[in-house]
Amino acid sequence: MYYINTDTATEEHEFTDGDESQLIPATDMNADWYNMIQRELQNVVLKGGLELDPLEDSQVWKVIEKLGLKSIVSNDATVNIGNYKGGLLIIHNPSNFTLSSTIYTNSPVVIIPMWADGSPESFNFVYNNQILTIKKGQMIIGWALNLPGVGTVQMAALAIPVFFSGKMELGNVNAVSLKTSKFFDAGFVSFEYSDDIDQETGMEEWRAWQMAEHWSVGQVKRVYCSNVSTVRNVPVYYDADSSWKTVPFYKNGYREFICVGTRSVIAGEITRTYAILLVNGGAYTESQS
Numbered sequence: 001m002y003y004i005n006t007d008t009a010t011e012e013h014e015f016t017d018g019d020e021s022q023l024i025p026a027t028d029m030n031a032d033w034y035n036m037i038q039r040e041l042q043n044v045v046l047k048g049g050l051e052l053d054p055l056e057d058s059q060v061w062k063v064i065e066k067l068g069l070k071s072i073v074s075n076d077a078t079v080n081i082g083n084y085k086g087g088l089l090i091i092h093n094p095s096n097f098t099l100s101s102t103i104y105t106n107s108p109v110v111i112i113p114m115w116a117d118g119s120p121e122s123f124n125f126v127y128n129n130q131i132l133t134i135k136k137g138q139m140i141i142g143w144a145l146n147l148p149g150v151g152t153v154q155m156a157a158l159a160i161p162v163f164f165s166g167k168m169e170l171g172n173v174n175a176v177s178l179k180t181s182k183f184f185d186a187g188f189v190s191f192e193y194s195d196d197i198d199q200e201t202g203m204e205e206w207r208a209w210q211m212a213e214h215w216s217v218g219q220v221k222r223v224y225c226s227n228v229s230t231v232r233n234v235p236v237y238y239d240a241d242s243s244w245k246t247v248p249f250y251k252n253g254y255r256e257f258i259c260v261g262t263r264s265v266i267a268g269e270i271t272r273t274y275a276i277l278l279v280n281g282g283a284y285t286e287s288q289s
Contacts, residue, residue, distance in 0.1 A: 001036065001040055002033075002034060002036060004027065004029075004033050005033075006027060006028045006029070006030055006033075007028070008025045008026065008027045008028045008069070010027075011026050012089050012117075013044050014277045015027040015070065016020060018259070026180045028078075033281070035264070039075050039176070041060060044060050044063055045059045045060060045063060047063075048062070048067075049063075049091070050062065050063065058271030061194055061218045061253070062281070063195070065084070065085040065086050065130070067086060067087075069086060069087040069088070069089060069108075070084050070086060070087070070088055070224040071088075071089040071090075071091070072088065072089070072090050072092075072279065073092075073094075073260055074090065074092050074097070074237070074275075075092070075093050075278055075279055076097065077095070077096065077097050077098065078097065078098050078100050079092070079097055079098070079100065080100045080101055081097050081099070081101040081103070082101060083101075084103075085103055085105050085107065086103070086107055087108040087109065087110075088103065088107070088109045088110065089110045090110070090111045091111070091112045091114065091260070092112075092113055092114070093106065093113070093114050093258075093278055094110065094113040094114065094115055094120055094123050094134075094136070094281055095120070095123050096123050096124045096125075096126070097123075097125060097126070097195055098125075098126040098127070099125070099126070100126045102183070104145045107143060107144045108141070108142070108143050109140070109141075109142045109143060109155065109157075110139070110140065110141050110142075111134065111139060111140040111142075112139045112162065113134060113139065113162070113235040114220075114258045114278065115136060115137055115139075115162060116220045116256050116258070118256050119136055119256075120136070121136050122134060122136060123258065126158050127138065127154070127155045127156070128154055130154050130155055130280060132155060132157055134159065135159065137161055138159040138160065138161060138162065138163055139159070139160060139161075139162045139201075140157045140159055141157065141160060142155050142156055142157030142158065143155070143156055143157075183213070189209050189221050189222065189223045189224065189226060190223075190224045190225075190226050191206050191208070191209045191223070191226065192206065192225070192226050192227045193206045193225055193227060193228075193232050193234055193249075194206065194227070206234060207274075208223075209223065209273050210236060210237060210275055210277065211272065211273065211274060211275065212273040212274055212275045213273075215259040215275035215277075216259065217259055217260065217261060217262075218258070218259065218260075219258070219259050220256055220257070220258045221256070221257055221259075222254045222255070222256050223249075223254055223255050223256075223257060224249075224253075224254040225249035228249050228250060228251045229255075230250070231248050231249065231251070232248070232249045233246045234246070234247055234248075235247075236257070236274065236277050236279075237263055237276055237277060238276060238277060238278055238279075245277060253278060256279070257277040257278065257279060258277070258278050259275045259277055260275065260277075260278055261275075261276045262274065262275060263276050
């Protein structure tokens with residue numbers, strides 16, 4: 001690519017409308033520059049996997065969309081990416097979920113389940129009514145594929161063992177290091193659910209175990225509520241931007257959580273930093289390993 005270089009361009013190789021009172025001519029255009037711009041735009045479209053279409057005036061934008069990578073951390077049964085068409089990185093707890101949006105053909109999709117010892121042996125990922133079963137300890141690397149005669153964009157995928165120890169961007173989550181699964185604390189974390197305030201910390205005990213100082217990103221802990229008669233709903237931070245999410249704890253059972261980052265919350269003159277915790281699997285009895 002090159003800048004405009006006719007004799008009437010400015011010294012900075014930019015265009016000017018000219019100024020007759022100052023005897024400054026307007027910039028003359030030449031075919032070389034127009035052809036260069038046309039070839040540049042054509043290459044963006046063609047190298048992006050599209051065919052030139054004289055009736056379509058958004059092809060460059062479609063290629064730019066395909067080059068993007070959207071990261072999603074979710075526990076939801078339905079993941080909706082709206083009009084986003086680029087590559088996807090989905091970090092999800094190991095439970096059935098559906099991708100409800102359609103992505104462009106050949107766009108990459110990576111699914112990393114948050115596996116733990118208590119996770120199920122497999123779960124299903126559904127896209128355009130196609131079911132992919134992901135077995136325990138696996139992650140998925142795939143791409144959207146428009147198969148002849150099918151009529152809808154399907155998913156071609158490769159299941160590989162999970163092993164990752166590096167850094168990745170997780171949207172608005174503060175920390176960006178996601179470690180290998182099965183990074184466990186020894187034993188249980190136990191707490192009582194009570195609205196009583198600790199006079200030294202000014203905090204209810206049920207919130208203390210969620211403080212960021214007790215967690216590392218990628219860490220999985222088994223958490224036990226010791227004063228549950230049948231079921232107790234406990235608020236837990238689960239998102240970098242939202243408030244608490246209610247998680248049920250059951251009598252003689254525990255929940256597994258994975259830490260995906262931290263969130264700082266200002267209350268009056270006090271700033272507290274909480275772990276952002278996602279439920280990692282279902283609810284378990286104490287006898288389960």
